[in-house]
Amino acid sequence: MKKSKLSGIYAALILLFLYAPIIILIVFSFNSEKGYSWQGFSLKWYKELFANELIIESFYNTIIVALIASVFATILGALAALGVYSMKNKMAKGLIQNVTNLPLLNPEIVTGISLMLLFAAMRFSGGWVTLIIAHITFCVPSVFLSILPKLRQINKSLYEAAMDLGCSPAKAFQKVVIPEIMPGIITGFLMAFTYSLDDFVISYFTAGKLNTLPITIYSMVKKRVSPEINALSTLLFAAVFIILLVTNIRAIRKEKELERKRAARS
Amino acid sequence: MNIKAKWASYPYIIWMILFTIIPLAMIVYFAFTDSDGGFSFANIQQSAAHIPTLVKSIYLAAISTVVCLVLAYPFAYYISRKSYSKQKMMVMLVMLPMWMNFLLRTHALSALIEDNGVINTLLMKIGLEPIQMINTQGAVVFGMVYNYLPYMIMPLYSIMTKIDGRTVEAAADLGANALQTHRRLILPMSMPGIISGITMVFVPSVSTFVISGLLGGSDNYLIGDIISAQMLGSAYNLNYGSATSLLLMLVVLVTMIIFNSMDSEDTEGMLA
Numbered sequence: 128m129k130k131s132k133l134s135g136i137y138a139a140l141i142l143l144f145l146y147a148p149i150i151i152l153i154v155f156s157f158n159s160e161k162g163y164s165w166q167g168f169s170l171k172w173y174k175e176l177f178a179n180e181l182i183i184e185s186f187y188n189t190i191i192v193a194l195i196a197s198v199f200a201t202i203l204g205a206l207a208a209l210g211v212y213s214m215k216n217k218m219a220k221g222l223i224q225n226v227t228n229l230p231l232l233n234p235e236i237v238t239g240i241s242l243m244l245l246f247a248a249m250r251f252s253g254g255w256v257t258l259i260i261a262h263i264t265f266c267v268p269s270v271f272l273s274i275l276p277k278l279r280q281i282n283k284s285l286y287e288a289a290m291d292l293g294c295s296p297a298k299a300f301q302k303v304v305i306p307e308i309m310p311g312i313i314t315g316f317l318m319a320f321t322y323s324l325d326d327f328v329i330s331y332f333t334a335g336k337l338n339t340l341p342i343t344i345y346s347m348v349k350k351r352v353s354p355e356i357n358a359l360s361t362l363l364f365a366a367v368f369i370i371l372l373v374t375n376i377r378a379i380r381k382e383k384e385l386e387r388k389r390a391a392r393s
Numbered sequence: 394m395n396i397k398a399k400w401a402s403y404p405y406i407i408w409m410i411l412f413t414i415i416p417l418a419m420i421v422y423f424a425f426t427d428s429d430g431g432f433s434f435a436n437i438q439q440s441a442a443h444i445p446t447l448v449k450s451i452y453l454a455a456i457s458t459v460v461c462l463v464l465a466y467p468f469a470y471y472i473s474r475k476s477y478s479k480q481k482m483m484v485m486l487v488m489l490p491m492w493m494n495f496l497l498r499t500h501a502l503s504a505l506i507e508d509n510g511v512i513n514t515l516l517m518k519i520g521l522e523p524i525q526m527i528n529t530q531g532a533v534v535f536g537m538v539y540n541y542l543p544y545m546i547m548p549l550y551s552i553m554t555k556i557d558g559r560t561v562e563a564a565a566d567l568g569a570n571a572l573q574t575h576r577r578l579i580l581p582m583s584m585p586g587i588i589s590g591i592t593m594v595f596v597p598s599v600s601t602f603v604i605s606g607l608l609g610g611s612d613n614y615l616i617g618d619i620i621s622a623q624m625l626g627s628a629y630n631l632n633y634g635s636a637t638s639l640l641l642m643l644v645v646l647v648t649m650i651i652f653n654s655m656d657s658e659d660t661e662g663m664l665a
Contacts, residue, residue, distance in 0.1 A: 141468045145486075155504070162514070223406065230413055236638070237420070237645075240638055241416030267408065331625070351503070360497045378481070
């Protein structure tokens, strides 16, 4: 009894460690003065945040890059998964899997500078094109890896049954394969989108003079004088919190429903 | 299922050759050429001067990895023994800070420990002397642990949650105490999670330039800071930068090889 209480306290301490800095930041985002001595409640830094044109512009740039890169990565990755699934040659399959793992295993800084060198050698100056190419490159492996297992899980007889019932291969593909891999495509897209939104290191080396939100945050944090960053952190934390809460509640509800159905059946 | 769609993978293959394999080859090419494109060993020789910094990076990243493992192991085990909905809830709580950009997490830490930060302001209010916390090695380790702890918790948890509660009970029934159960049963079974946790913490830690740059100050530059200064900053020289990156890549490669071989040995040992 005593032991389980002790481990509960330990778990609470770990969570406190993870959250305390963020909570303190949130509190001081409402401070009326600069610095970390509480002077009174104010929304001053939020007003300044929304008046900061650089931040707003960077925010739009980030969204545009993330949208283009994740759509492109999803198409490329889905096609790749399909292609690799239908390959017979084991060696080629293995080779593609290994190359897919490269960007996931490499330190981000290495991926970043390797692309930067390529662009430098091709005399490409940094900007939209280089940034989007870089983002597609680090997003596409996760799309590929989230769709391929879904293809492998498909019950093969289903596809054949569809053909026996008079479907053309294209129709059977549309009716059987697409619905089965759809969850993988959506997961892959969302992963790509969030990776792209969140990326700093690779963007830093490939964006040239273009500012994305993480790049702007970096230059502001480096100067250590911007309480607007506290306000921005609070808003982003709130956004992530709401998204995670909604998706998790939905997932838990679904699970409970499934359990109920299982119970009803047995 | 007989789908003939081999062609569908060709765009991806071309993309990966163009933007993953060729760029990596570019690092090697730049590392072994001078600014005119002629073959040269000078960059490699020059970058050898950064070996002390590389050793320091490995040292701080290794400490952070060990601290993460020690902190995460009991925590992950604790979550893995909870009921399904509690597990979901705890995993969400661990993921939430991970979803916030790591620059902002690092900024939160520096707000805490900087000279005029939260802790020092508080100390001075109660009449104590402020402490120098930022711009120390300790601050860098603190930053790495804080940023990457969830990357250790998640793989540990996902493997521990698969350990059947009945196996643990069986061990207790056969007379094993809690320590023996961990040493003989849970630890070996969690090995794949430990290995992937170690690589997920060590690789970003050893190659970071943000955490060391923001929390460590100029006295605690790590190999990542040197590379980023050579690629974009004050020490601009793409050839030296590439040579220094090769050093870093070598370290990461060796680490992966060591840990992956440990993994396969352990699973073999478990089956025997």
